[in-house]
Amino acid sequence: MSELETAARTFKSPDDLPQGAREPMGELLLILADNKRLLGMRYADWILGAPALEAGIACSAMAQDEWGHGRIVYAMLRDFDFDPHHLEHEREASEYRSSELLDGPARSWSELLALNLLLDTALSVQFEAMAESSYEPVHYKVQKLLDEERFHFEHARGWTARLAATPKGRASLEEAFEPAFGSCLRWFGSADDPVEAALEGAGIVDAGPDLLRARWLARVGPVLARAGLELAGERETGEWATALVPEWNDDWMPGWRRTDTGGPDEDTLRRVRGDKNRPLLMD
C-alpha cells in the first residue's frame, strides 16, 4: 500500500486495523489510561494542603478531568478484548503501565507541579498526535480532552512562574523538575521504538518518538526558561533543545513506557483499585 493510501484510510474498529497495529494500539491506550488514572490521584492528593484555597479547587478540577479521561480510554479498551472492570479493579502493581513518576505521591507542591507541567503535557502531546487519527473512536474523543488540558497547562505555567519568583521557590522547583524532566524525555520512547513505529505506519498517530519529544520540549521549554531552570534552551532556529540525552537501558519496557521497577506503591494500588469499596462494586 502506498503512503498516500495509508494516510487516507480510516478504521472504525480494532478489527479494521492493519495487522501489526492492533496490539500496539491497545498498548498505547492502556498506557494513556493508566497514566490518566494515576495522575488524577496525584492531583487529588493535593486538594487539601495546596498553598491556596483556589489551587486546591484547581487540583480537584484537574483530578476530575483526569479520571474522566481515564474512564473514556479504559472503556475504549473493551474493543481490544480487555475487560475494563479487570483493568480498573483487579490488577497487580506490576501490571500498571503508568509512568514511574506516579508510583508514589508528590511529596511537595513543586513535585506536583512537575507532574502538572511535565508529565501532564507529555500525555497531552501524545493525545494531540491522535487528533487526526485514522482510528476513528480515538479521533472523536481527543478534542474535548485537549480543551480541558489547556487549563492544566496554564495552571502549571502560572504556578511555576510564581514559585520561580523567590530563590527558595526556584530551588524547590529545580529539585523536583530535574528528575521528572529526564523521565518525561524518555517517556516518548527511543527513536526505533517498535510499538510507536507500527502506530505511525498505520496513521494512528501523526508522529514518532523524536518528533513528539520535540513538540513536548517546545511546549514546556519556554516555561522552564522563564523560571530560570536550565533544562532546555531555545536554538537560533527557534527550536527547543536539551543537553540531556535520554537512555533506554535494560529495565526499560517499550509498550509500557516505564522501567521495570514494580509499579505503584501499595497504598497507591489500594486506592487506585478502590479496594476499600470492593463489596460495593456492582458491575
Add this chain to the structure above:
Amino acid sequence: MRRDNPLESVDQVYEVFARKDRADRFEHVGTVQAPSAELARVYAWQTYDEAKWFEMAVARRDAFYRVNREEAPFTLGGPPPVGEGSEADFDTPAGYGGAVAR
C-alpha cells in the same frame, strides 16, 4: 482564608464575570485570589464551573474606577461581621467569595 500564608500576600483579588449565552449580559459571578492574571483565569474557570459558559473574563479589582460610591466595587474586604450583611441589607458588601450580591 489562611491569611498567615506568605504566598497569599502577593495575591490580588480578581472579579469574575461570565455569561451563558451570546445574547446574555455579563454577570458578576464571584471572585478569586491569584498571584497572576494567568492563574486567575484558571481558578475562575475551575471554581465557577456551575454552568457551561459561553464567555468568562476576569479583571483585577483595583482596575475599577468608583463612580458613585466610596467603597471599591463588588465584594469588599473580609466577610461581614456576624449578624450583618444579611440579604435584606443591600448596603453591606457580600464579603470574600460572596457570589452575586443581590
